[in-house]
Amino acid sequence: MNTRKLSSFDLKSRDFIYTSLSNTLSSATNPRDLHKIHSLIITLGLYKYVLFSGKLISKYSQFKNPLASLSIFGQSSHKNNVYMWNTIIRAMTHNGLFSKALDIYTQMRGLKIKPDNYTFPAVINSCANLLDFETAKLVQEHVLDVGFGSDLYVCNALIDMYSRLNDFGRARNVFDKMPKRDLVTWNSLISGYSSNGYWEEALEIFFKLRMAGLIPDCFTVSGVLCACSGLMEVDEGRVVHGLVEKIGVKKDVTVSNGLLSMYFKFDRLMDSRNFFDNMDVRDAVTWNTMICGYFQFGLYEESIKLFLQMVQYFKPDSLTVASVLQACGHVRDLKSGRSIHEYLVKNGYKDDITANNVIINMYVKCGELLAARKVFDSMKSRDLVSWNSIISGYVENKFYEEGINLFKLMKIELEPDSITYLILLSLCIHCVDTYYAMQLHCNIIKSFGSTITLGNALVDVYAKIGKMEDSKKQFENMETRDIVTWNTIIAACNHCEDCSFGLRIISRMRNEGITFEVATLLSTLPLCSFLGAKRQAKELHGCIFRLGFESNVSIGNAVIEMYSKSGMLGYSIRVFKLMKTKDVISWTALISAYGMYGEGKKALRAFEGMRKVGVVPDHIFFVAILFACSHSGLVREGRACFDQMKKDYSIEPRKEHYACMVDLLSRSGMLAEAEEFILSMPLKPDASIWGALLSACRAGGDIKIAERVSEHLLELNSDDPGYHILASNAFAALGKWDQVKMIRKSLRTRGLKKQPGFSWLEIQNRVYIFGTGERFFEQHQEVSDLLDILSDLMAKEGYVADLRYVLHDVEEDEKFDLLCGHSERLAIAFGLLNTEPGSPLQIMKNLRVCGDCHTATKYISKIVQREILVRDANRFHLFKDGTCSCGDKW
DNA sequence: CTAGGGTTAG
Numbered sequence: 084m085n086t087r088k089l090s091s092f093d094l095k096s097r098d099f100i101y102t103s104l105s106n107t108l109s110s111a112t113n114p115r116d117l118h119k120i121h122s123l124i125i126t127l128g129l130y131k132y133v134l135f136s137g138k139l140i141s142k143y144s145q146f147k148n149p150l151a152s153l154s155i156f157g158q159s160s161h162k163n164n165v166y167m168w169n170t171i172i173r174a175m176t177h178n179g180l181f182s183k184a185l186d187i188y189t190q191m192r193g194l195k196i197k198p199d200n201y202t203f204p205a206v207i208n209s210c211a212n213l214l215d216f217e218t219a220k221l222v223q224e225h226v227l228d229v230g231f232g233s234d235l236y237v238c239n240a241l242i243d244m245y246s247r248l249n250d251f252g253r254a255r256n257v258f259d260k261m262p263k264r265d266l267v268t269w270n271s272l273i274s275g276y277s278s279n280g281y282w283e284e285a286l287e288i289f290f291k292l293r294m295a296g297l298i299p300d301c302f303t304v305s306g307v308l309c310a311c312s313g314l315m316e317v318d319e320g321r322v323v324h325g326l327v328e329k330i331g332v333k334k335d336v337t338v339s340n341g342l343l344s345m346y347f348k349f350d351r352l353m354d355s356r357n358f359f360d361n362m363d364v365r366d367a368v369t370w371n372t373m374i375c376g377y378f379q380f381g382l383y384e385e386s387i388k389l390f391l392q393m394v395q396y397f398k399p400d401s402l403t404v405a406s407v408l409q410a411c412g413h414v415r416d417l418k419s420g421r422s423i424h425e426y427l428v429k430n431g432y433k434d435d436i437t438a439n440n441v442i443i444n445m446y447v448k449c450g451e452l453l454a455a456r457k458v459f460d461s462m463k464s465r466d467l468v469s470w471n472s473i474i475s476g477y478v479e480n481k482f483y484e485e486g487i488n489l490f491k492l493m494k495i496e497l498e499p500d501s502i503t504y505l506i507l508l509s510l511c512i513h514c515v516d517t518y519y520a521m522q523l524h525c526n527i528i529k530s531f532g533s534t535i536t537l538g539n540a541l542v543d544v545y546a547k548i549g550k551m552e553d554s555k556k557q558f559e560n561m562e563t564r565d566i567v568t569w570n571t572i573i574a575a576c577n578h579c580e581d582c583s584f585g586l587r588i589i590s591r592m593r594n595e596g597i598t599f600e601v602a603t604l605l606s607t608l609p610l611c612s613f614l615g616a617k618r619q620a621k622e623l624h625g626c627i628f629r630l631g632f633e634s635n636v637s638i639g640n641a642v643i644e645m646y647s648k649s650g651m652l653g654y655s656i657r658v659f660k661l662m663k664t665k666d667v668i669s670w671t672a673l674i675s676a677y678g679m680y681g682e683g684k685k686a687l688r689a690f691e692g693m694r695k696v697g698v699v700p701d702h703i704f705f706v707a708i709l710f711a712c713s714h715s716g717l718v719r720e721g722r723a724c725f726d727q728m729k730k731d732y733s734i735e736p737r738k739e740h741y742a743c744m745v746d747l748l749s750r751s752g753m754l755a756e757a758e759e760f761i762l763s764m765p766l767k768p769d770a771s772i773w774g775a776l777l778s779a780c781r782a783g784g785d786i787k788i789a790e791r792v793s794e795h796l797l798e799l800n801s802d803d804p805g806y807h808i809l810a811s812n813a814f815a816a817l818g819k820w821d822q823v824k825m826i827r828k829s830l831r832t833r834g835l836k837k838q839p840g841f842s843w844l845e846i847q848n849r850v851y852i853f854g855t856g857e858r859f860f861e862q863h864q865e866v867s868d869l870l871d872i873l874s875d876l877m878a879k880e881g882y883v884a885d886l887r888y889v890l891h892d893v894e895e896d897e898k899f900d901l902l903c904g905h906s907e908r909l910a911i912a913f914g915l916l917n918t919e920p921g922s923p924l925q926i927m928k929n930l931r932v933c934g935d936c937h938t939a940t941k942y943i944s945k946i947v948q949r950e951i952l953v954r955d956a957n958r959f960h961l962f963k964d965g966t967c968s969c970g971d972k973w
Numbered sequence: 974c975t976a977g978g979g980t981t982a983g
Binding site: 203204205207208235236237238239240241242243244265266267268269270271272273274275277278300301302303304305306308309335336337338339340341343344366367368369370371372373374375376400401402403404405406408409436437438439440441442443444466467468469470471472473474475500501502503504505506508509536539540543567 | 974975976977978979980981982983
């Protein structure tokens with residue numbers, strides 16, 4: 084009886100230990116407890132129970148110790164038990180060891196252990212994570228073989244897998260054949276669609292789900308939010324937000340994060356902020372979304388501040404750090420950048436490739452190339468982004484050779500991508516290296532064929548290195564073009580001053596029905612400014628209204644410039660007045676406009692107005708105001724502006740400001756003072772400064788100073804042929820033909836060509852262009868005859884040709900012919916012949932108007948009684964009844 | 974078995 088009692092007690096206590104230990108094991112919350120329980124199980128010999136081995140495996144996996152799980156499984160004697168296999172496979176997938184999971188599954192099949200419906204979901208999940216389509220199909224066959232083709236869990240896993248693999252045909256096939264579906268089934272399909280960018284489809288499934296009478300949960304809402312954000316469907320988004328409130332999933336932090344991120348995607352900064360402030364639960368992702376969202380709004384300091392707040396509550400992960408490091412780079416906050424770098428190293432992100440890439444980028448942006456390189460060199464493995472980042476770092480910091488060398492090294496390790504080539508193409512622009520650009524072009528064709536982005540970059544590069552023909556060829560050869568292609572070619576036309584081609588491009592765009600973007604207009608408007616094409620200008624202005632861009636500040640600024648350069652100062656002023664927001668550039672545009680028309684007083688008054696509204700001038704603004712003063716002979720006022728710039732705005736004068744001052748003094752005939760000013764400058768005077776003085780000397784006829792200044796100018800040996808021509812002209816005026824010949828020879832040997840002069844005018848929507856000395860145009864004979872008649876009439880009025888403006892050493896009467904061949908005269912004569920008597924004429928010239936032509940035009944305006952508006956490279960001259968608006972201070 | 978946040982160029 085005693086024995087029986089005892090053994091009954093024994094059994095009971097055994098039973099008790101078994102159950103309580105099993106419970107303790109399940110509820111263990113830390114690895115230390117787990118170890119203790121594990122030892123106890125070994126001591127008590129409970130290993131022989133399948134239950135304990137299995138629970139230990141999953142518990143270790145829960146604490147991220149898959150190696151312990153594997154070791155227990157290896158030592159286990161229950162290899163014929165499917166529960167053990169299921170457990171170890173799940174342990175592996177739980178720890179992200181998907182190929183190990185598949186290995187074990189293969190072993191299991193080899194041992195002919197029959198899987199059950201708990202086996203497959205984890206196996207299928209592994210295939211999905213590995214994007215292993217082939218194994219996936221084999222597993223599905225296996226599923227059908229062993230008869231789990233209709234199992235809810237297995238089918239859900241299959242749908243998830245196929246939709247993640249972007250094979251919605253198979254996913255839908257499984258979905259359609261299921262005898263019974265649950266919410267997870269629908270959710271899997273929705274998130275599959277939305278994470279692959281099939282947003283409409285995701286919403287469609289969502290509506291079907293609702294029609295089927297199911298109540299959405301957090302998973303559903305997350306997927307739908309992602310789709311709404313992608314579609315930028317504000318209305319849908321609102322509906323979902325309402326739904327979130329209604330079904331009460333708002334306390335789910337993932338759903339809230341989804342909403343937060345949606346508001347950012349809709350550019351609703353304040354809504355995002357309010358939502359964030361009212362969130363009950365926040366996690367690291369919440370903070371990341373905020374930091375990243377603020378970054379995308381350009382609120383860099385704010386996003387760094389958010390980061391500093393976040394670290395009080397959460398340990399930032401590599402994703403957080405990636406966002407905030409970008410912000411540091413943007414504002415060149417090296418101090419924060421460095422400390423975050425240290426944080427990453429200390430917290431075990433040393434080998435996170437993305438984190439390192441972002442650090443490299445941050446250092447590059449802060450100009451710390453050596454620090455960037457040190458990180459790059461210390462990386463265990465590098466990806467494309469790492470290489471591209473460091474190469475672009477070298478290019479950005481102007482170490483071009485090192486950039487190319489790194490590119491060579493890169494090619495040994497991996498295949499460069501299109502971004503690598505974009506970086507190298509930008510290098511070509513900086514170095515003006517046509518040969519290397521062509522070499523890259525060949526490589527690009529070999530490795531990528533033709534892609535739009537690279538094609539666009541090539542159009543851009545060829546134009547910027549001055550190969551406009553190659554740029555056009557590249558543009559024409561492109562099979563497909565996007566709006567950027569068009570914007571780029573127009574910008575290219577601008578850069579190379581190939582305006583007529585630019586206008587043709589614009590009409591091609593119209594014919595092809597391509598909608599203009601702000602960027603398109605920002606390249607097109609300067610094209611019209613350059614051409615001074617009135618009709619095109621008005622048409623474009625209309626187009627701006629139709630597209631609703633009239634309140635865009637940059638557009639407004641460009642329109643002011645366009646009208647002023649097209650001879651329509653009134654329109655320019657009106658546009659300025661109507662602009663709701665004006666920045667310093669708008670004011671600069673207005674003041675330059677006044678300056679070009681010699682309205683210096685009005686320019687100064689506008690400056691007063693600008694000061695009153697509190698807009699702060701910058702250094703470019705001062706160029707404009709000094710220009711305006713100098714073109715109106717306002718010496719005292721100009722000097723005052725120059726002094727103010729330094730005193731009131733602490734802007735250190737640059738070369739261009741000194742050049743304006745020299746221009747101001749010398750234009751008003753104060754040549755000696757101008758020379759003195761140059762010699763007392765704190766900067767070394769360059770060609771533009773001496774050039775300003777020299778061109779005034781010539782107009783003022785001071786030969787002595789002209790000769791001295793010419794010597795200075797030639798010493799500097801500028802790359803701009805204009806200054807050599809200027810000096811050569813000065814010597815020609817002095818009759819020093821030997822010097823002239825020498826300059827011409829040196830220009831020839833250096834390959835510098837004088838920019839050919841041409842003039843153009845618009846008559847009835849057509850632009851007519853005339854080159855100097857050109858004889859092949861419509862009505863050449865008539866034009867020539869008219870010029871002959873005009874010169875007779877001019878002579879009677881007292882005109883004497885100023886032969887100093889002829890550069891060639893030829894006979895006097897031939898010189899006279901050469902003057903008459905100047906492009907502006909041809910254009911004026913052509914204009915007189917083809918427009919109504921008494922109507923005003925408007926002529927554009929690419930260079931500065933010649934002094935003799937200036938005089939001649941004054942006479943012509945009186946003889947024919949016409950207003951002649953001439954825009955040269957600098958400004959407008961309005962000729963009227965024998966005088967010019969520039970007051971001869973051209 | 975199902976959900977959210979990150980890197981290079983333009």
